[in-house]
Amino acid sequence: MKSDPVTLLGLSLLVGLLAIAPARADPASCDVPAYLLLTESPLPKVEAAIKSGRPLDIVVVGSRSSSIATSEASAWPGRLQASLKERLKVPVNLSVELQVKKTAEEVATDIVKLVEGKKPALVIWQTGTYDAMRSVDPEDFRTAVGDGAVALQGAGADVILMNLQYSPRTESMISASPYLDNMRVVAQEHEVPLFDRFAIMRHWSDQGDFDLFGAGHGLDLAKRVHDCIGRVLAKFVVDAARLEPAQQN
Amino acid sequence: MTSIADRIAGAAPADEADARGAATADLTVITLPARAERELRLDLFRGLALWLIFVGHLPNNIVTWFTFRNYGFSDATEIFIFISGYTAAFVYGRAMLEAGFVVATARILRRVWQIYVAHVFLFVIFLAQIFYVAARFDNPLYAEEMGIMDFLKQPDVTIIQALLLRFRPANMDVLPLYIVLMLFLPLIIWMMKRRPDVTLVLSVVLYALSWQFDLHLSAYPNGFWVFNPFAWQLLFVFGTWCALGGARRMSRVLSSPVTMWICAAYLLFAFCVTLTWHLPQLNFLMPKLIEQWMYPITKTDMDVLRFAHFLALAAVTVRLLPKDWPGLKSRWLRPLILCGQHSLEIFCLGVFLAFAGHFVLAEFSGGGPVLQLVVSLAGILIMSGMAWMLSWYKHSADKSAPRKKSAVGNADMAGGGS
Numbered sequence: 001m002k003s004d005p006v007t008l009l010g011l012s013l014l015v016g017l018l019a020i021a022p023a024r025a026d027p028a029s030c031d032v033p034a035y036l037l038l039t040e041s042p043l044p045k046v047e048a049a050i051k052s053g054r055p056l057d058i059v060v061v062g063s064r065s066s067s068i069a070t071s072e073a074s075a076w077p078g079r080l081q082a083s084l085k086e087r088l089k090v091p092v093n094l095s096v097e098l099q100v101k102k103t104a105e106e107v108a109t110d111i112v113k114l115v116e117g118k119k120p121a122l123v124i125w126q127t128g129t130y131d132a133m134r135s136v137d138p139e140d141f142r143t144a145v146g147d148g149a150v151a152l153q154g155a156g157a158d159v160i161l162m163n164l165q166y167s168p169r170t171e172s173m174i175s176a177s178p179y180l181d182n183m184r185v186v187a188q189e190h191e192v193p194l195f196d197r198f199a200i201m202r203h204w205s206d207q208g209d210f211d212l213f214g215a216g217h218g219l220d221l222a223k224r225v226h227d228c229i230g231r232v233l234a235k236f237v238v239d240a241a242r243l244e245p246a247q248q249n
Numbered sequence: 250m251t252s253i254a255d256r257i258a259g260a261a262p263a264d265e266a267d268a269r270g271a272a273t274a275d276l277t278v279i280t281l282p283a284r285a286e287r288e289l290r291l292d293l294f295r296g297l298a299l300w301l302i303f304v305g306h307l308p309n310n311i312v313t314w315f316t317f318r319n320y321g322f323s324d325a326t327e328i329f330i331f332i333s334g335y336t337a338a339f340v341y342g343r344a345m346l347e348a349g350f351v352v353a354t355a356r357i358l359r360r361v362w363q364i365y366v367a368h369v370f371l372f373v374i375f376l377a378q379i380f381y382v383a384a385r386f387d388n389p390l391y392a393e394e395m396g397i398m399d400f401l402k403q404p405d406v407t408i409i410q411a412l413l414l415r416f417r418p419a420n421m422d423v424l425p426l427y428i429v430l431m432l433f434l435p436l437i438i439w440m441m442k443r444r445p446d447v448t449l450v451l452s453v454v455l456y457a458l459s460w461q462f463d464l465h466l467s468a469y470p471n472g473f474w475v476f477n478p479f480a481w482q483l484l485f486v487f488g489t490w491c492a493l494g495g496a497r498r499m500s501r502v503l504s505s506p507v508t509m510w511i512c513a514a515y516l517l518f519a520f521c522v523t524l525t526w527h528l529p530q531l532n533f534l535m536p537k538l539i540e541q542w543m544y545p546i547t548k549t550d551m552d553v554l555r556f557a558h559f560l561a562l563a564a565v566t567v568r569l570l571p572k573d574w575p576g577l578k579s580r581w582l583r584p585l586i587l588c589g590q591h592s593l594e595i596f597c598l599g600v601f602l603a604f605a606g607h608f609v610l611a612e613f614s615g616g617g618p619v620l621q622l623v624v625s626l627a628g629i630l631i632m633s634g635m636a637w638m639l640s641w642y643k644h645s646a647d648k649s650a651p652r653k654k655s656a657v658g659n660a661d662m663a664g665g666g667s
Contacts, residue, residue, distance in 0.1 A: 038532075038533075040533075063393055064392055064396075065391075065392075065393040065394070068390075069392055070389070129394065130396075133394070133396055134470060134471055135468065135471070135473075136472050137465075138549070165393075165394070167391050167394045168308050169382060169386055169388075170382070170397060171308050172306070172308075173379060173382075173418060175475070178547075181545045182545060189541065213610070218387075218389065219389050
């Protein structure tokens with residue numbers, strides 16, 4: 001990446017200021033510091049679709065943490081769709097392929113088949129949790145995620161990877177960090193934007209926006225967290241696709 | 250210039266009246282060419298490693314900012330394994346010289362058994378924790394993560410796999426690694442006594458082979474050992490090599506200013522890289538090429554960068570902290586040293602306290618920074634108190650026991666093994 005020193009300095013100052021600025025403790029604001037949403041990897045297919053005014057087709061391939069058992073509509077994929085519709089002029093179609101209790105390797109082998117019929121411009125692949133629970137070899141995991149991402153790109157879709165949830169209560173039982181690291185590596189290697197759900201949720205937890213630690217907060221907490229994830233992800237997609245304000249409402 | 254070698258060469262007469270009496274007592278009766286004094290720096294840093302392992306196992310909290318892993322590639326695990334190799338070779342090397350291969354091997358195996366029992370004990374505590382969470386924690390947000398409880402449905406398989414060291418919950422990987430390394434200790438020492446450099450080279454070769462051919466131990470239900478023994482043995486064997494004379498031979502290299510500059514530069518580099526992990530705002534400063542070459546820095550296979558980081562850290566530490574530094578005898582460092590001298594017990598206590606601390610923090614909804622601080626400090630205090638008690642007990646037990654018996658019976662406890 002080449003940047004001239006002045007821009008670099010300006011950018012770093014800006015980012016630094018943004019990071020220092022205190023976050024508001026208003027849960028509904030879904031505040032996320034800008035650096036958690038920075039990505040250099042573009043989304044050309046999404047950009048093209050929106051600029052030409054075609055409908056935006058998205059497929060979410062995810063595990064159980066992409067859903068809420070009793071109220072599917074309030075899970076983050078639904079919230080993402082709603083938020084994108086607000087932001088963009090074009091219609092947004094979104095479908096969800098839940099792959100419950102499957103490792104990344106199992107999903108990767110037929111991920112192209114999963115999305116084939118829908119010809120999506122964008123596939124959001126949420127993965128890692130089940131692999132971490134089964135402590136799959138992180139290298140196998142990395143290969144699988146890489147293969148899956150390449151296959152999707154080959155099939156003509158942009159890809160966004162989404163990593164694990166931040167789950168403090170199971171931290172001592174599920175070791176997340178090898179999987180987080182490897183997803184970051186894959187994202188860099190294949191120039192795929194990574195939506196760092198883990199860091200974002202941890203930020204909310206640290207800021208006191210959401211209490212992710214305690215027991216028995218029930219459905220309401222899940223809905224609010226998913227709503228925020230959907231909204232933040234919509235912003236992430238729009239930013240990564242480099243859409244000028246003109247294309248947005 | 251004091252170097253790492255002095256700890257072996259040191260012919261200083263052991264001071265019987267010293268507070269360390271109990272620990273050194275058994276060494277003084279062993280007739281070796283040079284009577285070595287207990288190396289307090291080893292205890293100090295092993296104690297520190299134990300504290301850091303405890304703090305590192307607590308959920309993300311402000312105290313974790315004091316742990317090394319936030320400032321470089323290597324962390325407390327490296328220190329723990331290296332010093333364990335060093336002291337084990339020191340103690341059992343003597344035993345082998347004194348009592349012969351068979352008796353020393355038997356003593357090592359007894360130690361392995363102790364570590365195994367400790368591991369099973371920790372597993373039981375883990376089970377208690379997971380059952381508790383399974384019964385109390387019901388959060389639809391984490392429905393998927395709660396799937397980790399699935400193994401409770403087949404205790405017949407899981408518990409047997411745990412006893413076979415193939416099923417290990419998160420954070421319980423150090424002791425199984427240690428057990429495997431200790432099992433090979435008789436062989437390692439036997440070879441070290443004859444051809445130390447060849448042994449070290451063989452260890453490096455095994456390390457390289459483990460990378461080349463992806464050697465690993467499988468785990469249950471699938472996956473692999475989190476600390477790959479084929480890779481981590483290098484650190485352990487390197488520790489034994491240093492203990493059995495390698496450190497003395499390295500002292501010239503270690504005291505050279507060039508070495509110091511290289512080490513300092515590398516530590517600085519590692520610090521800058523880790524900085525970009527914690528402040529993702531700085532990430533854009535990292536050249537992409539270096540990133541692609543460097544990442545991931547695996548802990549499982551003990552990445553070369555980690556090993557090098559540990560070496561640099563050790564070299565600088567040995568240089569900055571001479572063996573006869575008076576601070577080593579100060580009362581302020583006493584708790585650390587005592588913890589280091591009872592490492593197996595304190596390690597287990599630390600893991601237990603980490604579980605307990607997790608529980609406290611969870612019950613009080615994440616706790617504030619104050620609660621986190623209190624939990625961390627309380628844990629460290631309990632660990633120190635326990636170490637003090639163990640040391641007091643051993644001291645008085647040694648005094649009442651017949652001289653001969655205590656000398657032989659306590660070789661394991663004398664900082665070795667654990």
